[in-house]
Amino acid sequence: MLKLAELLCLAGLHITFLNTEQHQQRLVKFTDASSRFSKFPSFRFETIGDGISNDKCREDDKLKSTFMAIDTVIKPALRELLILSRQRAEEWPPVTCIIADGLMSFSIDVAKEFGIPNISFRTVSAACFWAYLCIPKLIEGDELPFKDDDLDKQITCVLGMEGFLRRRDLPSFLRAKELTDPWLQIVDSQSSKSMQASAFILNSIEELENPMPSHIGTLACAKVYTIGPLSALLSSKKNSTSSTSLRAVDRSCLTWLDSQQLKSVLYVSFGSIAVVTAKQLLEFWYGIVNSGKPFLWVIRPDSIIGERQIPEELMLATKERGCLVDWSPQEEVLAHSSIGGFLTHSGWNSTLEAITAGVPMLCWPCFADQQINSRYVDAVWKIGLDMKDMCDRSIIERMVRDLMQDRKDEFKKSSEKISNMVRSCVEEGGSSFQNFERLVEDISSMSL
Structure with missing residues (x-):
């Protein structure tokens, strides 16, 4: 997310980076993010609490509390920030586009409420996202949930992967024996909801994962921008690396x-x-x-x-x-x-x-x-x-x-x-380079 933000800043866009207070503290402690982004007058950090207790609890309870916090804490906080952005338009341009993590599909509802586009940034591979989108097909084809423990059984209901995908190769959240499995339900519902996004950003390369990006775009009926690898694209534009580690690095x-x-x-x-x-x-x-x-x-x-x-x-x-x-x-x-x-x-x-x-x-x-x-x-x-x-x-x-x-x-x-x-794709004229330029043009046009 930070590398995407830096790329968009270099392209001249105004960026508000919304982070949890907990992660922001670690970011400031272990990286040069504050000083690095201070050179961009068009960038600012905003923080909110994540609403999650640090008390020890079972994983299922953590999962439940995380998604409860999204509805009760994070979603209202995002709404409040958007309201404030309109009230303080003289100090800072109002928000004209939201780029949200693909699992944070609540942002789509908030964006619709304010009449602005929401771009879903999928941080997993295109192949993984496509497998998530194929969950209904897998259930329809009786390949989910698993009926036995044979993990080497071939999977045939994920278009484009029929020749090499086995049960054990499916994303771990799909290794379910019941349709009521909480992780399976969350991944399915979040992926389905994300299809309402205005567009998708993939940290991938067209030539590396074809035809998965085009499958995603066809199913979503939305633009898909493959602009990865973001680290390499950023390095090609500024000739240096940027630390985003949330831990102390031993050099x-x-x-x-x-x-x-x-x-x-x-x-x-x-x-x-x-x-x-x-x-x-x-x-x-x-x-x-x-x-x-x-x-x-x-x-x-x-x-x-x-x-x-x-x-x-x-x-x-x-x-x-x-x-x-x-x-x-x-x-x-x-x-x-x-x-x-x-x-x-x-x-x-x-x-x-x-x-x-x-x-x-x-x-x-x-x-x-x-x-x-x-x-x-x-x-x-x-x-x-x-x-x-x-x-x-x-x-x-x-x-x-x-x-x-x-x-x-x-x-x-x-x-x-x-x-x-891959390196040629992030250089001028390469697919990721051109897709990023197209993304910037499209986001810029949203404020007109």
């Missing part, structure tokens, strides 16, 4: 990487949310160490469930050829010449960053869109390996060696080919 790992050989290091990170059990941690640790490859591993302090008890042999091996950090400057790490592979949770941002850098991936997806992203990495783009639903040290060891040794040249060639294609 010492870059110095460690400088001492390693070309394309020799396995980078390991499961993102900002995913967690692993203490047992899974050990399986990964043994598998990575036994592969014999040097490794840089991001282990967030809050990412382990259970007590960490690491055998001495693992600590010694890590001291010899590993580097552990709490958090890393990931885009810089992936662009480093020493990185030869990426063991990832297959979040869409991480996937795009690896694709842009031309780094092959070993995928261990956890939830949401990650399952379908990892399938594309392996079966469609052929730029890595999919290890979903497995966590065994011998398998991890073998697949790390496949990625970085036995099939290294194969993955290097395919990754570089797709990386070059």
Whole structure:
């Protein structure tokens, strides 16, 4: 969202960035966002509370309280901001367009109430969003909910993916055995509601995910702007990177990487949310160490469930050829010449960053869109390996060696080919570059 906001500021638009107070505090603490955006007189931050208690509760209760807070706290706060924007038109131009996260479909109702367009920004892959939109077809075709535990059964009701999609490759929220499953209901209802948006922004590339963006546009009867990868598009316009991390970054790992050989290091990170059990941690640790490859591993302090008890042999091996950090400057790490592979949770941002850098991936997806992203990495783009639903040290060891040794040249060639294609799309004349220019023109015309 911040990178999209910065791109729109560079294009000369007035931007109000609405953030929760909790996230804004972390943004100010860990990034240069305040100073970076202060150079844009046409930009301002606004904050609201999220209305969610920090008390410990069951996940189902958290889910319920989150969506209750949207109706009781966030939706009214958005209405109030829009009213104030009209009352203070002399101080700041009134809002003429809302760009909202795709799961925040309540913004569509508010936008309609004020007679302004609402653009839905989908932060997952186009393939994942299309799978969500196919939920009614999956139910009609008796492919949802699952009737048994066979996760390798082919899925045939997602247009364009009939040849390679299995149950285990569907977004995790669709792994339901009952239509009453709360996550399935929320994803279905939010996706259905979002189809009322005036247009869609996808952090993707037409050539990478075809024909999914066109399928989405046809079903929604709305414009679809594929303008990704946003990080690469922003870098092409300002020739520098922008930090949006909500955690303290440890840059010492870059110095460690400088001492390693070309394309020799396995980078390991499961993102900002995913967690692993203490047992899974050990399986990964043994598998990575036994592969014999040097490794840089991001282990967030809050990412382990259970007590960490690491055998001495693992600590010694890590001291010899590993580097552990709490958090890393990931885009810089992936662009480093020493990185030869990426063991990832297959979040869409991480996937795009690896694709842009031309780094092959070993995928261990956890939830949401990650399952379908990892399938594309392996079966469609052929730029890595999919290890979903497995966590065994011998398998991890073998697949790390496949990625970085036995099939290294194969993955290097395919990754570089797709990386070059993606980079050309964000340069002047490329599809993402042109789609962004079209987006800016269309948003500008909304204020006339």
